[in-house]
Amino acid sequence: MAILVLAEHDNNSLKLDTAKVVACGQAIGGDIDVLVVGHNCGDAVSSAQQLNGVRKVLVADAAVYANGLAENIGDLLTELAADYEHILAAASSHGKDVLPRVAALLDVSQLSEVIEVISADTFVRPVYAGSALATVQSLDDKKVMTVRSSAFDAVASDGSAQLLTLGQEIAPLVEFQSQSLTESERPELGSAGIIVSGGRAMGNSENFGILEQLADKLGGALGASRAAVDAGFVPNDLQVGQTGKIVAPDLYIAVGISGAIQHLAGMKDSKVIVAINKDPEAPIFQVADYGLEADLFEAVPELLAQL
Known part of the structure; x- marks a missing residue:
């Protein structure tokens, strides 16, 4: 075989x-x-x-x-x-x-x-x-x-x-025209050992800047939920979930992500999951190894100050 x-x-x-x-x-x-x-x-x-x-x-x-x-x-x-x-x-x-x-x-x-x-x-x-x-x-x-x-x-x-x-070379069925790539010095999302992801609660694309700082401090990749991508906060190549990237890093930090099943399908196999959310009923806490019930705009800057 x-x-x-x-x-x-x-x-x-x-x-x-x-x-x-x-x-x-x-x-x-x-x-x-x-x-x-x-x-x-x-x-x-x-x-x-x-x-x-x-x-x-x-x-x-x-x-x-x-x-x-x-x-x-x-x-x-x-x-x-x-x-x-x-x-x-x-x-x-x-x-x-x-x-x-x-x-x-x-x-x-x-x-x-x-x-x-x-x-x-x-x-x-x-x-x-x-x-x-x-x-x-x-x-x-x-x-x-x-x-x-x-x-x-x-x-x-x-x-x-x-x-x-291999000696054979096929006649091209289609021809390449152009492509637009997102350049980043961070690790690739699919193979990163640490991923910091944000959700709709980030509010806007500018607020994702604090998650970028956290990802850079930890040497990890930046991710996002489908809701954040659909809202236009970040490009769709950062989406984690059933219709995005399936990831299983050593550490996954979910910030302001409620934990819809679409998102959980893409990251629940992560070795350690940390969730930061001010809603105590958020489904993400059911799969998290560590959960912090707090305002992300207070918790993340405080975490950055400690690193």
């Missing part, structure tokens, strides 16, 4: 999610290959070769793949699928963009957000925003799966996988 993992990277560095998806592949069992698709992505390839348990790293390095367009990558994955029983990717925006196309082209059903492996064809995934877990069995010849990386521990980087450069 052979498993193909689609690497997550930015053409420079390999994302931690890839090492976690490889761990899911190890739980399935079989030979694991990692596919690195990009352009001038040598550093990401080297990191992929070091992942423990990886047999081969397949490299498709060409200008057509430079911007990670799902249509082009999906076409390549479909060509490679004949040699694999399982095709895995992280349940990130990239994985969610690419793998449904692959599943459709292969005429199989996709398994989404897998959090546990029971056997090679049976898996556990959350449903109803994480309120229940479903055990599902796939009878398809090809299992196309997105993996919730927060549910798996990353494999070590002490391997030495074989390198195989």
Whole structure:
């Protein structure tokens, strides 16, 4: 049995999610290959070769793949699928963009957000925003799966996988035009060990400045609830929740967040949860390890003064 993992990277560095998806592949069992698709992505390839348990790293390095367009990558994955029983990717925006196309082209059903492996064809995934877990069995010849990386521990980087450069280059199905990126020196939200998130109670975008200071003091990332994003306080790439990023940091600080189920689905697996809210009935306190019933505009500046 052979498993193909689609690497997550930015053409420079390999994302931690890839090492976690490889761990899911190890739980399935079989030979694991990692596919690195990009352009001038040598550093990401080297990191992929070091992942423990990886047999081969397949490299498709060409200008057509430079911007990670799902249509082009999906076409390549479909060509490679004949040699694999399982095709895995992280349940990130990239994985969610690419793998449904692959599943459709292969005429199989996709398994989404897998959090546990029971056997090679049976898996556990959350449903109803994480309120229940479903055990599902796939009878398809090809299992196309997105993996919730927060549910798996990353494999070590002490391997030495074989390198195989792919010769085929597809004709582009779509062409890249432009993109607008949010630049930040803070850790990436999906892989940060500490996250400070704010909710609608922050009031406006200017008030998020105190949370930025707290995140910087702690060396963490900044997050937000859907309500704060919908209100325009922060950009949507900071959203934590069922329709945003699924995170599981060592420390999650929820400031002015009520704890709607949409938000809890994205952060309840955090190792330690700290909630600051002046409403004693806020649902966030039910999942918090530590709760502070206080006005955030008094509590956060006081916390900053102590750091």
